[in-house]
Amino acid sequence: MLALPIKTLLGHYIYDANRNEILAVSKDLFNYISEVQAGEVCPDSYKSDQEFQLLQSCGYCCDSPLQDVAYPSIDLLKVKLERNLRMITLQLTQSCNFRCDYCIYSENSLYNRTHSHNSMSVSTAKHAIEFFKMHSIDNPNPVVAFYGGEPLLRFSEIKQITQYAEQVFEGKHISFRITTNCSLLSEDMVKFFFDSGHEFYLLISLDGPQQIHDKSRHYANGESSYQAVIDNVHMILDNHPERNK
Ligand code: SF4
Structure with missing residues (x-):
């Protein structure tokens, strides 16, 4: 029981x-x-x-009804890994211009890497895209995600990799994701992400109103980051109100 x-x-x-x-x-x-x-x-x-x-x-005070714990998708795992990968995440850089108090990559982290200047070369990223292509034959909607550190530190590489991925996946509906602290976003970047025919989604880290955001999310020199982030969010929304959704 x-x-x-x-x-x-x-x-x-x-x-x-x-x-x-x-x-x-x-x-x-x-x-x-x-x-x-x-x-x-x-x-x-x-x-x-x-x-x-x-x-x-009424179904209370019974022995466990469980007889076996099974994960049916395990049987399909091999085929999925061979032919149906959904997304690849490229850690373009381990560098970041922020030092958030709760960052899993902070210097206090026991189990993860810490911030560093290591970065992924465009050539490695291209190999990863080719690997993804080979293993997503059954997936009509491949997703390439850019991650860091702060991936916008490598904007020029993001452009090259995006164009390469679109060539490699020609004929499929490819889209891109970026996880960013949004402090480095420029008008050129916004144009590239939203006006150049690519399908980009930005995941922006903003903790809330200024006093909450600045509690944990600050630049490496300790300065407040809120205003830069919120100004850039407004820059996106002013130019692309549809992104408000
Ligand atoms: S922006 Fe992200 S990677 Fe950079 S310090 Fe903050 S949580 Fe860590």
């Missing part, structure tokens, strides 16, 4: 793990379930109790 007895000042309860619910129960039933959990009584000894029977008829 997957039930946890809980006693409070107000009464007796059980948490039923199968149903993920907490129920008020009588003191007798509470005591019985506690004794069963402690191995002090045989689980069958209470089967004739009316309250217990009622709960069981």
Whole structure:
């Protein structure tokens, strides 16, 4: 029985793990379930109790219905990895002009890399795009994502890789994603992303109003980043109101 007895000042309860619910129960039933959990009584000894029977008829106080845990998609994994990759994420640079307090790549990070000047060459990115092409034969909508650090530090490379990916995936509906802190966005970049026939989506990190955003998200020299980010968001929306969606 997957039930946890809980006693409070107000009464007796059980948490039923199968149903993920907490129920008020009588003191007798509470005591019985506690004794069963402690191995002090045989689980069958209470089967004739009316309250217990009622709960069981409603699907509570039952043994786990699980017989097997299986992930059907595992059977398809090999085929998916061979032929149906959805997206490739290119970590263009490990460098960033911000030092957010909660960054998983901060110098305090125990388990991840830290900020560095390492970057991905255009040639490596092109190989990755070719790999993606070979393994996404069944995917009509491939997605290439640019990630960092701050990927806009490598805008010139983003342009080259975008054009290459569009050539490689000619005939398919290819789109691009960028995860950015948005502080470096320029009008030229906005033109390239939204006026040059490419399909780009920007994921912009903004924590909220200035006092909240600036609490954690600041430049490497500690200065506030809010105004630059919000000005650039407005630059996008002024030129492309449809992006408001
Ligand atoms: S912008 Fe992103 S990568 Fe840069 S410090 Fe902040 S969380 Fe880390």
